[in-house]
Amino acid sequence: MRLLKDGLFIILIIGTIQIASADSAEAQRYGYWQQEVEYTMEVDFDVDSHRFEGDQLLEYTNHSPDTLDRVFYHLYFNAFQPGSMMDVRSRTIEDPDQRVRDRIYHLDEDEIGYQKVHSLTQNGESVTWKIRDTVMEVELAEPILPGETVHFEMEFEAQVPVQIRRTGRHNAEGVEYSMAQWYPKMAEYDFMGWHAHPYIGREFHGVFGTFDVTIHIDRDYVVAATGYLQNPEEVGYGYETEEMTVQRPEGDKLTWHFRTDLQHDFMWAADPDYTHVTAQVPDGPKLRFFYQTDPVAENAPDESQEELLENWERLPEYTIAAFEYMNEHFGEYPYDEYVVIQGGDGGMEYIMGTLITGNRTLRSLVGVTVHELVHAWYQGVLAFNESYYHWMDEGFTSYASARIMNQLFEGGEGDPFSGSYNNYFQIVAMGIEEPMVQHADHFERNIAYSVASYVKGMIFLNQLGYITGRDALDRGLKRFYYEWKFKHPTGADFIRTMERESGMQLYWYYEYWVKTTRTINYGIDRVDARENNTDVKIARHGQIPMPIDLVVELDDGSLHHFYIPLLIMFGEKEHENPEIPRTKLEPWPWVNPDYTLTLPWGIESIRRIEIDPSMRMADIDRSHNVWINEEY
Ligand SMILES: [Zn+2]
The missing domain is CATH 1.10.390.10 (Neutral Protease Domain 2)
Structure with missing residues (x-):
């Protein structure tokens, strides 16, 4: 029996090592793997019909230990059609997003969004697919084996919806195109399986890889994107201010070519009136800002046009400071550029950049920019599955x-x-x-x-x-x-x-x-004199157990910290505040509803006792967290 057990154990270990070494050795979850994509896309855009034709070459590598006989693509634009799941959800939820409400339901044919797939092959062989709502399910010609790379080639067509949520044309501030979730996007497959969730207006999750995107668009438009522009000299003015004298090529359209890697999405925006400003974070990325110089003061009615523009002019200094803070405290931003683009309908993160509405007070403009750029760490580089870990994405x-x-x-x-x-x-x-x-x-x-x-x-x-x-x-x-x-x-x-x-x-x-939705609630139940000592009884009234910081103030004004760790932590925190002497007490077994400690002073010399003066513990009733000696 024992032998058999040990034998099994060894086999399991060997199996895991093989999988781990095949992919990511440094990840801290043993045997971790993730899928990989390499997109090459070319888009021919028509600004009159708001439609575009796209070619997509996708190299998809299956690093999973599983054989895949089908794959899923997201077709997000299909959400912007009357009767879509996003539309129905918005019309039936008790408290709909005010940007959406019933607006999708009332879209005309030329206002809706769609992504239509004209052809799709896997390693040159045709495959069959089914599109339902925003998800396309593909029956593969051949299964994809573990470790195998396949080439998908797709021709697609899309119509950009009127701006309702995150993506679209003609946003409230007059930005022509905010192009998020604009291409057929391979769904993520991981240790939990496929994440092909129909889009109802909320989270995104993507596969890490490379994006090479070429956009042909009317020559009057300035394109901003979350990628490195490969041909700045060709597109000339509007991109690098110092290159404004560069001659643009003749013709109706210009070609914008972007590349980037270690990404799980690619966003771009286009507008004829973008002004472009750059700034440099010391030892950090180059920042790019694209905004309109003729703001509509809709969201900030108290701000004049001059003030709105001034806010944009001051934004780079704040953005630099925010990047410096993040680099110092939370780890270094790994890319060479970050782009802040006026567009969308609020603020939304896209790893190397953000789409934000621009007509705001300075504090609001900085606040949204800071929030979205922090997402480059939490959601971008640490690419949480937003559907399940939205609280890490937004909370962190x-x-x-x-x-x-x-x-x-x-x-x-x-x-x-x-x-x-x-x-x-x-x-x-x-x-x-x-x-x-x-x-x-x-x-x-x-x-x-x-x-x-x-x-x-x-x-x-x-x-x-x-x-x-x-x-x-x-x-x-x-x-x-x-x-x-x-x-x-x-x-x-x-x-x-x-x-x-x-x-x-x-x-x-x-x-x-x-x-759970259980809560924390502690209180000081009793304080009793006992000869030259004082007994303090702390009670747990809530269901969530927590360690206790108790701070005692004596009549000479001195503070003393008593620390009660929880037994289940099998450890203790470092002494946070060395100016206040700390006494570590016996750990509290969580089942006990109360805990009594003895202070080494008579009650007459104690002025005040408080649970967690730092207020970091979310105690839902702090009314009994402080005891004050009535003698004072
Ligand atoms: Zn956020």
């Missing part, structure tokens, strides 16, 4: 951007997270909170999705810093970035990195905070 981004905005506008003073804690407490009180662990598309309400992803995701990190200590959190976030860059880590992968960094067991926290 919100966490880092709150710190940056606090630095840029408040000089680092104050608590940048307190507003989000209040939002969380409100939704708990309303009783409409939903677990974070859900697929993003399937939340009952948009508001519950927003709180789960942006707010609880941000608190997840800040509160983790309470558990592990602030420095361990910072080190862990950086380590996570370098361990997992250009890959698709999960929530469990992040927790493993944090466990390695902190030396603590942390999965319990992930289970409670992410998978």
